[in-house]
Amino acid sequence: MCDGGSINTTEANVLRDVVETSTWMGKLLGGVGLPSSSPALNASSSAFALQKPSLPPTTLASGTAIPWRRSNVRHTSNELYVDIVETLSVTLAPSGQPLLAFANGSIAFTCKVSGVPELLLTLTTPSGRTGVERSMQLPVFHPCVRLARWREQPGILSFVPPDGRFVLAGYEVDLLGDQPLTMSNKSKVPNLNLPATVSVQTGLGPYGADFEVCLNISTRFVGNSSGHSSSAMSSLSNNLNRPSATRAASGDAKTPVIENLVVSIPIPPTVRNVSDLRPSKGEAHWDPGDGALEWRLGAKEVASVGSAGAVLRCTVVGPAGDEDVEDAAAAAGMTSLRVDTYDYDENGAYQSSTPDTKTVTNGKIEKDVGRVKQNAVLMPTSATVSFSVKGWLPSGIKVDSLNLDVRKSKGLGEGVRPYKGVKYLTVSRGGVEARC
Template structure:
């Protein structure tokens, strides 16, 4: 596939065209393309084929912050390339224009947006998309320059001199731009920081499914290594990762790893667990990986109990309790987990529970952050979805925390604050109320649905007629109630939580070293501050089937 990107369109929240940037000729206008795109019923796919245009056109779409981004191509093009290019456009615009990305910012910074789109794609072929490299290619005027833009400063060339030396200035600016263009496309040239800092954030998101018997069916963790580099010059870094069983097993723990282009893949293949790279300036995603928490052992997948996963929370659900089977109980067990241990970050002080005001991963999750030695369990929420036939919950009893139930949403939430999330057990017991049955509606008014009435039909006859009507015993009524309430029981329960200072996979940062021989412009005696943070998150990712 050697297709080309022909044009990029941006529309505001009211589908009003904001910008059209063309890379090739003979493209559809923004007003022509929009009705063809909106003609497809929702939900619209990210790729739409328009066969009735001349020539037939592929339309790639993406919605971000209520802005609609469209990309067109009349030739066969790799879909992932086009969609990734739209994602890069959004990331770059947020970096230069500001986040959140709104229509007003795009309109007021049209000159910057046009330069960015022109540098990111050349003649339909994707070019420079790294924000750090674009900063050296795109001129962004600050507020002082905008304020002084209309003032004729002595020594500043006026319009006449600028027009007379247009050719020479173009050559000189091109030479300066080429000279300042960094050899590394992901890092800006001449980076300077007054305080040199390096931060590593390891974040894992859990996805666990537990069968009614308590046996885990599937357990995965998706990990992200976020890196923040605020260091002068061009540093060459070496990050060492390890597992509880040693660095030699890092390949068996980390599955399908992906890396930022700055990582030297040959070094990783030669020595798994070692990440050698020259970082971009600022915050970026260094690597991503997946972990199977239920590896295959002796030909069998998983373990017999969910407690063997060593998760900080385990849940048991019992349904159809009580004499009529209208109660269900959720038992929550909180277990203290061991931390990741201390990392050997040579050359500086280090911490794994630094203040969240830095704005990195895990910022805003509490005033007292957990450390690798004492992990902290926070944001513990148990969510119980209820069937549509449940009319209400007549009784809710929780031994810890607070409960929230809205009959319209059919969802029960049980929140346990961090100060009450200590090791031990907690119980939630509820009583469900089903829909009104026919017997409840009519028998209360003296009517029977089996053809009988409360009054005696033959009361006026001289000879009374004895009618024997078999009545149901209490045991039979209870059995019937249990069968009716069985369909009102929850079928699953999900758990959300976050743990600071702990990872489910056990991966940890062993060391972070600056190679002074390969680094340039760092300065003598510079020892940057280094910090590591671990965070495990479950956003309804732990599901227990009933």
């Protein structure tokens, strides 16, 4: 809502009370010539105008009005849900050392409670509640959060929530800590415990036209995905008054499972074709229009990946005019062979004085240095892995408790105990990148 061209109100709950919306009843009354139900739009109408009863404004315990919560909220089922979602972004060096690692998180809250509830949400980390302030960097909060309480006691959010679903807070977490990565503190880099990582080896084969992508999945995130749906949505341990078939009785998922696993390998535009795709697990596909090679693993393939990981090997074909390498592959099975190639010159001798020689001994062929240099520009320079994990957060932030202050709340009803639940979700859309 704007007042004199300036934005005055942006809260949806308040706009529902003051802005007229078209309904089927209003259209029906307008069609027969009667005024609509909004007194503001029918100030000069007849006496048959329907008057909308004025509602008292929603107020806090201190008596001040609440601009983000509409008046007279009523729900038949009183429920409170907390969803913490973090987006993972990690860049790994060719040696496997992390160059940067960040997690951008958001706390989504769903409130379906009658009246005006006073809530107290407590967050914690593996190091205790004192680690929340160090983990949650650059926090942003909804206007309903009392900042003074957060400054006094970091990790505790005191607020009167809006009705429905909203974003309670957002934050950023530096998973590597404050110290930059150097040669002196390389051994002090914390273990990120990533669900999945990739590594790329290029320049393989006799002509350097092959590359290999190795996918490693942590055994901690491999389990039965069919039974994970019940453990992914967990209820708070301090509120077990109402049974639920979809939410477990623990504060965190026992076996977080990795899902939607996709490995993407950018291919240079000079590559004419990617042939001989050989994945040990899953399916690989290359589309020249996308400019990337995708390797997808389903839930069954992920569960069958052992400690050795999964491997994808491919062969790239350069621009038209490059020599074929099938003769070298056929010669690799021979025990001893000397292959001489000559340059034909019409004006000179039939055989050149400097033949390009490749020797095959005991089934091993020496690499053609010239062809390896030509194929080096066709090799990928990185690989990214995308996935999602339910029941696990890279920052380690968890909900310790969610309390409802009955004394300060208004209009809850006698003996009302809302059902409370929490979920954790990590999403990485190409966020884990390995350079080569």
